Structure formats: C-alpha cells, structure tokens
Amino acid sequence: MIMITGGAFQGKTEYAKQRFGFSDDDILNGGSCDFEAIFSAKCVTGYHLFIKRLLEKNADAQEFTRWLCREDPDAVVIINEIGAGIIPLEKSERIWREETGRAGCIIAENSREVIRLVCGIPVKIKG
Amino acid sequence: MTVLVTGGSKCGKSHFAEMLFSGFEGRKLYIATMQPYGEEAFEAIERHRKLRSGKGFETIEKYTDIDEINLPESCGILLECMANLCANEMFKDGEPVDPTDKILCGFRHLKSRAKLLVIVTNEVGNDGVVYEKGTAKYIEAMGEINRRTAELADRVVECVYGIPVPLKGELP
Secondary structure, eight states: OEEEEESTTSSHHHHHHHHHOOOGGGEEETTTSOTGGGGGOSEEEOHHHHHHHHHHTTOOHHHHHHHHHHHOTTOEEEEEOOOSSOOOSSHHHHHHHHHHHHHHHHHHHHOSEEEEEETTEEEEEEO | OEEEEEESTTSSHHHHHHHTTTTOOSOEEEEEOOOOOSHHHHHHHHHHHHHHTTSOEEEEEOSSOGGGOOOOTTEEEEEEOHHHHHHHHHHTTSSOOOOHHHHHHHHHHHHHHEEEEEEEOOOOSOSOOOOOHHHHHHHHHHHHHHHHHHHHOSEEEEEETTEEEEEESSOO
16 A cells, blocks of 8 residues: 555645546545445545544444455555644544544555655655 | 654554653653543543553653652653643643743753653644634644754654654654
C-alpha cells in the first residue's frame, strides 16, 4: 500500500494523480463510494470519511481497515489528518476522530511508503 | 536528554514515548496528568495502564503543580500529557488563568532531576475551527507551551499515524 496524508486541501489527491497517472475514474471517493468497491480500488480518497460511514453502520473500523490492507495491498489510500485539534463536544465526533487515528496507524504500518502533503509539498515520512 | 513528543489524537505518541525508556536503567516515573472524570477518561486511563504494564514505571498522579513533585536524582520521567496539565491548570478555578509560566517552571524542575525526560504533548490548533474565548485561550496557551518546551528540549518528534517524524535533532 501507499498512504498519502496531510491536512485538508494540501494537494493530496493532485499529488496521487500526478505521481501515479490516475484519472478521475481511478479515484474512489471514500465519502460516497460503495462499501464493496473499495476492495478493488486503485486509489481511494477521503478514507477518513469512509471510516465515518463505517461507524454509522456500527462496523469495526480497525478490523475493516486490516481487511482492506489484506485484500487490496496495492491501493493508494488518501486519508486526512483530523486529530490535531480540540476534542469535539459530540461523542460520535470524538469516536470518529480517534478511530481515524487508529485506522491510519494500521494503514501506515501496512504501507511501504507514506507521504505527507504540507502546502502542496510532499514529504516522505516512511519508505 | 529531554524529548518532546507531539502529534494529534491516537497517533502513537504514548507508544513511542514509552519505547524511549526500554533501555533505561534506574527509576522510571510516569507522571499522569489526566483527571479520572467520566467514562471516556476511565477508558483512556485503563488503556494507557495496559500499554505501560510490565515496563517498570512507577505512576504518580499529579493533575496540577508538577513543580511540587518530589523527585529522585537521575531518574527517568515520562509526563503524559501536557494538554491535560494545561487544561487542569487553566480552568481549575473557573475563570481561565494563563498557565504557561507555571508549567514551564514545572518543566524545568523535572528537567533538572531527570536523566531522561520525555514529555507527551498534543497538537490542538490544527482543526481550523474558531472557538469561543476560553477554548481559544487554551489553544494559544498550548501553542506557547509547546514552543517554549521545544526550545528547551534536545529532541522534538511528531507522530503522524504511528510514524515518528523528527522536528528537532535526530530521532532519539
């Protein structure tokens, strides 16, 4: 796997397109895609939004993420960093934020390369 | 050596911080600053206890006034975490007070006694949300505490989804 992370609107998806030559059709939107489709995706963007949808279905996000790592080991996964702010007042938001952290650690562990985008600049933090 | 470990929520800060003590010889003290209020706090404390168990730490629960802790010389100290300590100091009497000088004073006290001091802190200002005055003051105070402790630390590391990224000096 390859993981691309960073804050919102830092150029993560654009980086994936340029580096891997993905077209728009190659990139699955984690916020709206079919749950099954993710297992054959070349690239999924907004995996943190996918996690939110999993939690809404009462699924185990960490278990699902491990499963994804096994089933689609060549995927490029784009996931925002969302945990570096104030703890949300809403419990479901807190759970989402923490589960995204834990799932992201699983993806990073299973990735041969992790790139973090800051102001459009890619910084390789693993591999 | 003093190491500051920062990062967002659930990014492996504690795990990394504890690992730094694996070869440490001597007394290891764990200063816990989280107050056990509410179910989620209990869960977090329990999780951290499990993570720490068998690693030889003596736990000291101290929610404020870390400058008052009686410390042996040349010990290892892991403080977790600065974000709780800052909130505890700031809001203990209702109206928020500026906790920065007091916490820095406590930090210097720990630094003067420890052979290895590891401080776990938190990034709290990167969600782009505009908060009401009390929370805004807290974010500002955390920013100042992180800047000042980073300046005094030998190494600063940011954890990003489990990956330690060096921000000051090499990875310890």
